[in-house]
Amino acid sequence: MLLAKRVEKVQVIDLIPSEIVDQIMAPPAPVAPPTPPTPTPPKPTPPKPTPPKPKPTPPDPTPPKPKPVKPKPKPVEVVKPKPKPKPVKPKIKVNLNSTMRQPDTQKVKAQQAAAERARQAEAKRQAALKQSLNNLDSKLSGRTSVNVPQGRYAAANYESLIRRKYVDATIHPGTISGDPVVKVQLVIARNGNVISARIIGVSGLASWDRAVQKALDRVKRIAPFPAGMSGAKKTFNLNFNSRSFQ
Structure with a gap:
């Protein structure tokens, strides 16, 4: 109905192209139902980011093998050696009733005889010297006849004193074959001190020479x-013979 009315009012204009007229005169096209609104497509969900590939976990480093623990050695029990029993010293029984050992009587007698011979020889020498001095004294007169014998007699006595001193200081080596003689020279000060004492002639027997030398070293006055x-x-200057020192 509406379209009919609209036709009545429409004035045909020749100038309208036929195509348009055809369109107008054509039956109305069916009204298409309203197109439903095109739904808004959902926004595309952005793809989730691809998670990075997990890095391969490095294998745990192999822990170093523990050093083998040496077992502590068990303390060795030191067994102290048993002390050796002290050897029992045998007791020496002393027989108090036994007689004392007697010295060699023959050796003692020989030494005594030698000493006696030496004393007798010295006495004879002193007597001869005294006789000589007395004879000299009778021939001399005045002051000289008194002083000279006294000085010589004093010197002779002093020489005998020297000899006895060295006899006492000598340790005799024992049995000696023969009668070896050692010649010695002594220098003595007025106060009796021995200034020097030396051997000027050895006997040829080492044991007797050593005995005399030791005696010279011992006597200082x-x-x-x-x-x-x-x-x-x-x-x-004196001669020390072995037998006179026994």
Whole structure:
């Protein structure tokens, strides 16, 4: 109905192209139902980011093998050696009733005889010297006849004193074959001090030479000069024979 009315009112204009007229005169096209609104497509969900590939977990480092623990050695029990029993010293029984050992009587007698011979020889020498001095004294007169014998007699006595001193200081080596003689020279000060003592002639027997030398080393003083001897010091040359020292 509406379309009919609209046709009545429409004035045909020749100038309208036929195509348009055809369109107008054509039956109305069916009204298409309203197109439903095109639904808004949902926004595309952005793809989830691809998670990065997990890095391969490095294998756990192999822990170093523990060093083998050496077992502590068990303390060795030290067994102390048993002390050795001290050897029992045998008791020496002393027989108090036994007789004392007697020295060699033959050796003692020989030494005594030798000493006696030496004393007798010295006595004879002293007697001969005294006789000579007395004879000299009778021939001399005045002051000289008094002083000279006194000085010589004093010197002779002093020489005997020296000899006895060295006999006492000598340790005799024992049995000696023969009668070896050692020549010694002594220099003695007036106060009796031995200034020097030396061997000037060996006997040829080493044991006797050593015995005399040790005696010379031991004696350091004799005795002061007697009143009849003059001089600050004197030199004496003496023969030490083995037998006279026994």
